[in-house]
Amino acid sequence: MSELKFIKLIGEGDKEYKVSYEAAMVSPVLKTMLQSPFKENAGKVDLTKYSGDTLEKVCEYLEYKLRYQNADETEDIPEFDIPTELSVELLMVADYLNI
Amino acid sequence: MSNLIRPKIRIPQRTLGQPNFNFNELWEKITYAIDKIYERDTHDLSFEVLYQSVYIIVLNRKSKDLYDKLTEYITLKIKSSFQCEEWSASSDNDGSVFLSFISNLWTEQCRCFKLVSDIMLYLDKIYCKPNRILSVYDQCLELFKLHILIPNSDTLNRAMLSTINSSRESNTEVSPLASIWSSIVAMMQTVMAEGKYTYFDTYFEPFLLKETEEFYQNLIDVDQFSPLDCLEMVKSLKESEYKRDLTFLDTDSTSKITSVLEEVLIWDKIGKIIIVLTHQALKNDDIHLLQELFDLSLDTNYKNNVLTSVKSYIFEDLSAIHYNESLRKKSLMAISWVNSILQKYDYYETLLKTIDFGITTTQSEEENGNKDVDPHDLNKNILDEQFSLYLSKSGKQSAESVCFYIDTKLKSTSDRSKISNAKKDVDNCVKLFKLLSEKDIFENVYRQQLSRRLLHQKSSIELERWCVRKVKEEMGVFFTSKLDGMLRDMSKSMELSKAFAAGYSDTLGDINFVPQILTITSWPFQNFTDEELAKNEVILPSKLEQIKLDFELFYQKKYNERNLKWANPLSLVEIGHQFNKTYHELSMSMITAVIFLLFEEHSQLTIEMIEEKTNITRDELLRQLLSMVLSPKSRILSKKPMSKSISSSDIFSINESFSAPTLKVKVLTASAVVPNPTGTSTPMGTRISDISEDSMTSNGLSIKRERLVQINASIVRMLKPERTLTRNKLFEKVKSNLKDRFTLIQEDFTTSVNDLIEREYLQRDIEDSSILHYIT
Numbered sequence A: 001m002s003e004l005k006f007i008k009l010i011g012e013g014d015k016e017y018k019v020s021y022e023a024a025m026v027s028p029v030l031k032t033m034l035q036s037p038f039k040e041n042a043g044k045v046d047l048t049k050y051s052g053d054t055l056e057k058v059c060e061y062l063e064y065k066l067r068y069q070n071a072d073e074t075e076d077i078p079e080f081d082i083p084t085e086l087s088v089e090l091l092m093v094a095d096y097l098n099i
Numbered sequence B: 001m002s003n004l005i006r007p008k009i010r011i012p013q014r015t016l017g018q019p020n021f022n023f024n025e026l027w028e029k030i031t032y033a034i035d036k037i038y039e040r041d042t043h044d045l046s047f048e049v050l051y052q053s054v055y056i057i058v059l060n061r062k063s064k065d066l067y068d069k070l071t072e073y074i075t076l077k078i079k080s081s082f083q084c085e086e087w088s089a090s091s092d093n094d095g096s097v098f099l100s101f102i103s104n105l106w107t108e109q110c111r112c113f114k115l116v117s118d119i120m121l122y123l124d125k126i127y128c129k130p131n132r133i134l135s136v137y138d139q140c141l142e143l144f145k146l147h148i149l150i151p152n153s154d155t156l157n158r159a160m161l162s163t164i165n166s167s168r169e170s171n172t173e174v175s176p177l178a179s180i181w182s183s184i185v186a187m188m189q190t191v192m193a194e195g196k197y198t199y200f201d202t203y204f205e206p207f208l209l210k211e212t213e214e215f216y217q218n219l220i221d222v223d224q225f226s227p228l229d230c231l232e233m234v235k236s237l238k239e240s241e242y243k244r245d246l247t248f249l250d251t252d253s254t255s256k257i258t259s260v261l262e263e264v265l266i267w268d269k270i271g272k273i274i275i276v277l278t279h280q281a282l283k284n285d286d287i288h289l290l291q292e293l294f295d296l297s298l299d300t301n302y303k304n305n306v307l308t309s310v311k312s313y314i315f316e317d318l319s320a321i322h323y324n325e326s327l328r329k330k331s332l333m334a335i336s337w338v339n340s341i342l343q344k345y346d347y348y349e350t351l352l353k354t355i356d357f358g359i360t361t362t363q364s365e366e367e368n369g370n371k372d373v374d375p376h377d378l379n380k381n382i383l384d385e386q387f388s389l390y391l392s393k394s395g396k397q398s399a400e401s402v403c404f405y406i407d408t409k410l411k412s413t414s415d416r417s418k419i420s421n422a423k424k425d426v427d428n429c430v431k432l433f434k435l436l437s438e439k440d441i442f443e444n445v446y447r448q449q450l451s452r453r454l455l456h457q458k459s460s461i462e463l464e465r466w467c468v469r470k471v472k473e474e475m476g477v478f479f480t481s482k483l484d485g486m487l488r489d490m491s492k493s494m495e496l497s498k499a500f501a502a503g504y505s506d507t508l509g510d511i512n513f514v515p516q517i518l519t520i521t522s523w524p525f526q527n528f529t530d531e532e533l534a535k536n537e538v539i540l541p542s543k544l545e546q547i548k549l550d551f552e553l554f555y556q557k558k559y560n561e562r563n564l565k566w567a568n569p570l571s572l573v574e575i576g577h578q579f580n581k582t583y584h585e586l587s588m589s590m591i592t593a594v595i596f597l598l599f600e601e602h603s604q605l606t607i608e609m610i611e612e613k614t615n616i617t618r619d620e621l622l623r624q625l626l627s628m629v630l631s632p633k634s635r636i637l638s639k640k641p642m643s644k645s646i647s648s649s650d651i652f653s654i655n656e657s658f659s660a661p662t663l664k665v666k667v668l669t670a671s672a673v674v675p676n677p678t679g680t681s682t683p684m685g686t687r688i689s690d691i692s693e694d695s696m697t698s699n700g701l702s703i704k705r706e707r708l709v710q711i712n713a714s715i716v717r718m719l720k721p722e723r724t725l726t727r728n729k730l731f732e733k734v735k736s737n738l739k740d741r742f743t744l745i746q747e748d749f750t751t752s753v754n755d756l757i758e759r760e761y762l763q764r765d766i767e768d769s770s771i772l773h774y775i776t
Helices: A028-035 A052-068 A084-097 B023-038 B047-059 B063-084 B096-119 B121-131 B136-169 B178-190 B199-219 B227-248 B251-283 B287-295 B300-319 B330-353 B375-393 B396-410 B416-433 B439-455 B461-475 B477-503 B530-535 B542-558 B590-598 B607-614 B618-630 B699-722 B727-738 B746-758
Strands: A006-010 A016-020 A044-046 B512-516 B572-578 B583-589 B637-640 B651-654 B664-666 B687-691 B724-726 B762-764 B771-774
Touching: A006 A052, A016 A052, A028 A044, A028 A084, A028 B047, A028 B121, A044 B047, A052 A084, B023 B047, B023 B063, B023 B096, B047 B063, B047 B096, B047 B121, B063 B096, B063 B121, B063 B136, B096 B121, B096 B136, B096 B178, B121 B136, B136 B178, B136 B199, B136 B227, B178 B199, B178 B227, B199 B251, B227 B251, B251 B287, B251 B300, B300 B330, B330 B396, B396 B416, B396 B439, B416 B461, B439 B461, B439 B477, B439 B699, B461 B477, B477 B512, B477 B542, B512 B542, B572 B590, B583 B590, B590 B607, B590 B618, B607 B618, B618 B637, B699 B724, B699 B727, B699 B746, B699 B771, B724 B727, B727 B746, B727 B771, B746 B762
Parallel strands: A006 A044, B512 B687, B583 B664
Antiparallel strands: A006 A016, B572 B583, B572 B687, B637 B651, B724 B771, B762 B771
16 A cells, blocks of 8 residues: 555545645645555545545645655745635645644 | 635535534444454445544534543453453463463554544544643553553563563573563553653562562572682673563663662672682782673772772782891891882782773773773872871881881992992882871981981992982972982082092091081981080090191181081091901991090000090990990900909900901990999001081981971961861861871870960860960
8 A cells, every 4th residue: 555656535526636645644644544454545535525626725735745844944935825715625624634 | 714704715515514413323433443443354444434523523522522432432442352362370380371461462452542543633633632631542551551451560570570580590591582571561661650650660660670689689699609600600690681681671771670780799799709809819810800800890889899809908918018027137127028018019010000990891881980090090099099008007117117228228339330229229119208108207217317328428429319319209399308408418528528638638647537517407416515515525636636627727718607516426437457366447436436546555544544535424435435345246445354344443455356257347336324434455547537516316206396396387377277277177187288298196286286275376265175266
């Protein structure tokens, strides 16, 4: 399971969103999930209660965080853009995934 | 966030669970999952579902219920898992089965705890952390401890101990059980007991340490084995225990056990035999063993112990040196004594040089205390300390002996070939100087002997200078100022003598006149009062008298400010005389010579005649005659009639039948004063030495007086800045102030204090007589 390059987050309407394994590890919840002996270790995570665009944003954020979390101070870190209309939803999913 | 309200914000479609929230339903899901977890059958479970269930429960403010329920359920699970595993005490002899059971149980439980706590992540985050209660995982561990470890702690401890001890008994370093021990220890270290201490810290470690101590305490009985065997055993035990411990304990605990071992085996067991062992090592010259003993433990106390016993050995060995009273002469005794001491010193110095007491080699850690001390210095200190101790035990005797030693070595050095030898011996002896505690005695005796050597020209001046320089190096200028003064006088006298001889060769004739001009203060003679000198005023034979007058004239011309006095008692005269059988060079005191020279012109004399011709007092004359007539080795006069005592009717003459085995003969003057007079005889003069000033001191008294002066000075010096001190404190201060000179004793101190009080330098406190005040 750890060889998985990408994992899939399943959103509302069974839409799949791919995110790299390393990026998923940024979320402690996803990490535990994927490393546990439960059925999620196959690489699919069911998050159907969240909308597709939210999940898309989540994936984007995970990659963003992965990219910049160890950046040194001199590097320019671009601002992460959050669409206002998604803010509450994103807030909730962030809480859920502990990111 | 509430400020951000904008029309565009999308409201999440589902506000999770709120409407149809059912705690029990969700809880059932969770218990089902926990069961599955325990059965290792989780493949079909969705983590997300469980996580979400917890999420929903938490969002609905049921966290506490969930937590409590979970606690309850896990307790149940733990208990049942403990019971259902088959384990019967009967088949378990040494506890190893129990240990492996516990170890497995632990591993399994931990796995489950981990998964359960994973599911409960959201609970941890929202409920446990902010409320500062144990996270789910820790709570599980706590339950495990409560329901398994605590009830079984005794069994567990015993099982651990009995397996460990049996491994100790069989002397196996790597036990097959090591991995189980290790996992049990890991478990104990994971589970917390009270506060920040783990179960291991609180329950097991103290137990293990105590039992270890007991085990080793009972293992060896020192009395049953030879000290060496004991040492070997202890070494191997210590080593194997160390290796064994490392297989299952962390280094911290291992070092604790090691220190217990040191306590028991080394401190307690070896401690009893350490003296025997070190002494044995020293006796057999076994440096290796000694080093080993020293390296056995890093404990400073232990090391000090070893050092102490090394010291005690040296001291004992030294004490075994006998001051051989059976030898005839004091100087011979002193020489043999000093020789043995020097021999020992060299021996130990070489021995200890090879030993490294400073930095331990067994482990990489350096011993703190001795880090900055050069090990050789340390060793030298040990040595010096012991020798000093020994020398001060012998007190006055050691100071005198060292002097005698030097004296003897320096004498008979007028012959140049012997100088280098003497130098070597003295050089060797120099290191003893500074170890002497009664340095003032040393100085005093040295001065006297030096004066004797100088006046009688027994040694080479060059060598004397060198020797005094050595003393100066060891003890400081203060010590040698008088000695230097004496040497200065000698060189000056030599110059004068040459000048005089050149100018007055007529008067001198065949007499070799050696004037020695001495500065009163430098020489160790009691003050020559004028009466004393007058009493010794004698009528010199005309030749000598002429020389004396000429020299006085000569001296006055040169230094007319100075007052020259003649110290006849210090003078030495050497007279060559042909007796019937042999020719001898007789050396004798001035007075004796004056008497002897009378016989040049008179063949027979009575006491009264002598008295009249010499002006020697009757008592002194008796003393002189007695020595000349009765002393067995130098009977240069004879008298008629022959008898043991001298009466005024006796007639003296030169004992022409005198003969001795050596060319040079010393005519000693008896110190006893005996009654009754008489006198007669004849001499021949050739060689004379002459001296001015002072007579020898009676040792003890002058030293005591000198000490008193110094103690007084020191007391005043110490008390002045303090104004007020207690007696004891003052004593300590003065003692340390004077320790370079001599060892202060209470008695002298008291005398001195009383003296100072009388002279109103000090005052006792009116209320408390142990307090002293300085009077300004």
